[in-house]
Amino acid sequence: MPGTKHPTLELANFALERGGLLTPARLAYQTHGSLLPDKSNAVLSPTWFAGDHTANEWLIGPGRPLDTDRYFVIVPNLFGNGVSSSPSNTPEPNAAADFPDVTVRDNVRAQYHLVHDHFGIERLQLVVGCSMGALQTYQWAVSHPDMVARALPFCGSPKTAPHNRVFIEGLRAVLTAAPGAREGRHAPGHAAALRAFARVYAGWGFSQAFYWNERHRELGFASLDDFLTGFWEANFAGQDINDLLAMLWTWQHADVGTTEGHDGDVTKALAAITARVIALPAQKDLYFPPEDEKWASSHITNGSVEVIPGEWGHLTGGGADSAGARFIGDAIRRLLDAPVAN
Known part of the structure; x- marks a missing residue:
């Protein structure tokens, strides 16, 4: 932050x-x-x-x-x-x-x-x-x-909504799959879990049409791979996995x-x-x-x-x-x- x-x-x-x-x-x-x-x-x-x-x-x-x-x-x-x-x-x-x-x-x-x-x-x-x-x-x-x-x-x-909750379950599964990832930012698996999380999120944050029409170029990224790395992975790179999981729980249970x-x-x-x-x-x-x-x-x-x-x-x-x-x-x-x- x-x-x-x-x-x-x-x-x-x-x-x-x-x-x-x-x-x-x-x-x-x-x-x-x-x-x-x-x-x-x-x-x-x-x-x-x-x-x-x-x-x-x-x-x-x-x-x-x-x-x-x-x-x-x-x-x-x-x-x-x-x-x-x-x-x-x-x-x-x-x-x-x-x-x-x-x-x-x-x-x-x-x-x-x-x-x-x-x-x-x-x-x-x-x-x-x-x-x-x-x-x-x-x-x-x-x-x-x-x-x-x-x-x-x-x-x-x-x-x-139920479909939204399923999306969140997928994000939770990515963050908790790596052994020891929740033990802190310097723990084994923490950085890899965040990269995987970012790439899963990338398929949801923007629409199919956004990707089809290569609108990532409007954000300064020449290729899709550059966008996944330079936008999505960079966006979550400094986060703490336990913080993300806490916010996901709050989101998932909103009603x-x-x-x-x-x-x-x-x-x-x-x-x-x-x-x-x-x-x-x-x-x-x-x-x-x-x-x-x-x-x-x-x-x-x-x-x-x-x-x-x-x-x-x-x-x-x-x-x-x-x-x-x-x-x-x-x-x-x-x-x-x-x-x-x-």
């Missing part, structure tokens, strides 16, 4: 939903812009799988979709990402493979302490996130409907229906959302397909779906696809300007 400075909120004796205790839990975050005296201009932007707070910065800044001349943007790091509490930075008895299971709701509960208790913010103008950030966005809208005025999840869903009071019913949970919601699935996303979000939106009172066009698949949400980035940015601006109930 980048060595940028960032503040951290410590939460003493943080009890986890599935059991276990982080003593303390450390929630790393970054802020951009200035909070108004009445605290009415706050936006929350949770992070995605294997990304830290810097990965969201393409959307943040003066004149950008999350305009820091107008908004105070909080970017909390996902537990397990190597910046917030994670297997790689947590001491015994929760170190490495002994790190406890952390749910999306655990993340949102910690973020609530940051937003409400630390900053004193009663209402978020927008929660916006990509992929695992979208999982957190939906959970915020379900867990704290009175706090979330608007929500924009992109390239994500309110529940990890707003299991929120207290909703009895495991996803439709009931979605119906409880009062925020104005625009969901932005990518047209050719292989594991968060548009039809899933169209189904989810049909159960949200103020929900709508706009499909990001193009061939970039899931990674259109990362900002590298200029057309996709404009589409996402335009939707964020329109949603922030849209009226909502007080």
